[in-house]
Amino acid sequence: MGEVVLACEGLKKRYGDLWVLKGIDFEIEKGQTKVIIGPSGSGKSTFLRLMGLLEPPTEGKIYFEGKDVYGSGLDLNMIRAKIGFVFQEPSLFRHLTALGNVKLGPKVVLKMKDDEAERKALEALKTVRLEEWSHHYPAQLSGGQQQRVGIARALAMDPDIILFDEPTASLDIELTWEVIDVMKDLARRGVTMLVVTHELGFAKEVADEILFMDDGRIIESGPPEELLKNPKSPRAREFLRRLIGGV
Amino acid sequence: MFTLENFLFLLQGVPNTLAISFLSFALGFALGIPTAIVKQFSPYGLGHVADAYISVMRGIPVLVIMLLFHFGMAGIIPVFKSAFLSATFALGLRSGAFQSQIFRGAINSVGRQQMMAATSLGMNRWQAFRYVILPQAFIVALPGLGSEIALLIKDSSYAFVLGVLELTKYSDIVRKATRSFLYPYLIAAILYILITFPVANYLDRLGSRLKTKYGLR
Ligand SMILES: Nc1ncnc2c1ncn2[C@@H]1O[C@H](COP(=O)(O)OP(=O)(O)OP(=O)(O)O)[C@@H](O)[C@H]1O
Ligand SMILES: [Mg+2]
Numbered sequence: 001m002g003e004v005v006l007a008c009e010g011l012k013k014r015y016g017d018l019w020v021l022k023g024i025d026f027e028i029e030k031g032q033t034k035v036i037i038g039p040s041g042s043g044k045s046t047f048l049r050l051m052g053l054l055e056p057p058t059e060g061k062i063y064f065e066g067k068d069v070y071g072s073g074l075d076l077n078m079i080r081a082k083i084g085f086v087f088q089e090p091s092l093f094r095h096l097t098a099l100g101n102v103k104l105g106p107k108v109v110l111k112m113k114d115d116e117a118e119r120k121a122l123e124a125l126k127t128v129r130l131e132e133w134s135h136h137y138p139a140q141l142s143g144g145q146q147q148r149v150g151i152a153r154a155l156a157m158d159p160d161i162i163l164f165d166e167p168t169a170s171l172d173i174e175l176t177w178e179v180i181d182v183m184k185d186l187a188r189r190g191v192t193m194l195v196v197t198h199e200l201g202f203a204k205e206v207a208d209e210i211l212f213m214d215d216g217r218i219i220e221s222g223p224p225e226e227l228l229k230n231p232k233s234p235r236a237r238e239f240l241r242r243l244i245g246g247v
Numbered sequence: 248m249f250t251l252e253n254f255l256f257l258l259q260g261v262p263n264t265l266a267i268s269f270l271s272f273a274l275g276f277a278l279g280i281p282t283a284i285v286k287q288f289s290p291y292g293l294g295h296v297a298d299a300y301i302s303v304m305r306g307i308p309v310l311v312i313m314l315l316f317h318f319g320m321a322g323i324i325p326v327f328k329s330a331f332l333s334a335t336f337a338l339g340l341r342s343g344a345f346q347s348q349i350f351r352g353a354i355n356s357v358g359r360q361q362m363m364a365a366t367s368l369g370m371n372r373w374q375a376f377r378y379v380i381l382p383q384a385f386i387v388a389l390p391g392l393g394s395e396i397a398l399l400i401k402d403s404s405y406a407f408v409l410g411v412l413e414l415t416k417y418s419d420i421v422r423k424a425t426r427s428f429l430y431p432y433l434i435a436a437i438l439y440i441l442i443t444f445p446v447a448n449y450l451d452r453l454g455s456r457l458k459t460k461y462g463l464r
Binding site for chain 1: 360365367369371374459461
């Protein structure tokens with residue numbers, strides 16, 4: 001058994017009168033890749049934002065490397081720095097080049113010297129195969145390149161885990177592949193990843209586990225072969241039938 | 248008769264017009280950015296102070312502030328003995344309130360997603376603001392700042408009432424001396440346009456160019 005990087009217990013989230021997360025228990029070990037699938041509005045993004053400490057839970061606990069994140073007066077920013085986040089929406093800093101984007105965290109948060117941060121950033125850009133694009137601004141990059149810079153920006157922080165929220169949902173098919181290929185690479189290199197995606201090819205190839213989320217709960221989970229071929233719950237079966245059938 | 252000499256004489260008002268406008272703009276900038284930041288973070292509940300400042304400056308005609316400073320407060324605050332400084336401070340104070348509103352709008356236009364991305368890297372609110380939000384907001388604010396400079400150049404003409412020797416005052420002197428009623432003011436009007444237009448237009452175009460380059464809205 002590996003060490004648990006990120007976990008939660010009885011996690012709930014309410015917006016106004018709407019309970020978006022209704023009690024989630026989850027954990028992910030070092031080196032694992034877990035994939036979350038589920039219908040629109042089931043709370044996948046909310047769950048990820050909570051696990052990335054970008055929003056506090058209404059109820060429940062989140063543990064980072066065994067420590068109760070909100071319960072023990074920890075410096076949240078220091079933990080956030082260790083949890084990478086790749087968003088669905090365009091999120092690159094628009095006034096900075098690709099290199100500037102990737103460098104900023106190491107410089108400002110990790111207090112690295114400029115040349116050290118730059119070395120770190122170039123290495124990360126190389127990992128996502130964009131070293132030649134380092135001096136381009138986000139507006140000059142394709143959607144797929146922007147997402148890869150986003151991945152590099154997370155990587156440059158040497159995170160203990162990276163959370164991906166449908167990083168390819170707004171991309172054309174070819175651009176999706178280039179992003180997914182990079183993500184597969186990372187998974188194979190042992191980067192710990194929690195990924196919301198409906199790219200089942202990715203899930204089949206690299207996921208240790210798939211979690212099916214519906215109506216604020218994880219209602220089924222298992223290894224990809226099992227969950228994708230023989231979903232137990234009717235909801236998961238219906239969802240997968242539509243997803244694969246494309247209806 | 249309005250002669251070339253009259254014209255050259257009138258031109259002597261331009262430096263003071265420029266000085267009042269640009270100094271008050273600089274003062275407004277120095278006040279506007281912190282006011283916008285205070286409104287954003289409201290440290291120690293200071294947000295209300297910023298709100299009050301903005302409301303007051305929006306509610307008083309700038310000429311009244313000038314008169315108040317120069318004639319009403321020179322006894323208490325010695326700098327206001329100078330008509331030039333009274334006018335500059337009055338305009339600068341009002342500009343600070345206006346510029347803070349320009350920056351507020353620009354800050355809001357940068358959007359939540361940028362803040363969220365900065366937070367996800369572990370930046371605190373101030374770091375996110377300093378390195379991510381403010382540089383983008385500044386670009387978005389450029390056209391608004393251009394309009395603000397134009398406003399200051401035009402409103403610097405109120406300093407005439409305090410007796411500051413700026414462009415409007417000079418055109419009035421020429422009017423009295425030459426008994427030509429049309430030309431002195433007409434020339435002044437044209438000079439105001441010639442000063443205002445390039446500055447405002449430059450900031451407008453710079454703003455558009457950078458917005459396109461960076462894909463900002
Ligand atoms: N900040 C918020 N305020 C209010 N309601 C919200 C907020 N964020 C999400 N919601 C609501 O919570 C529910 C779940 O949203 P969420 O974005 O987590 O779902 P999702 O599974 O990621 O969906 P999708 O597949 O469309 O991305 C939705 O009904 C949404 O409207
Ligand atoms: Mg979502």
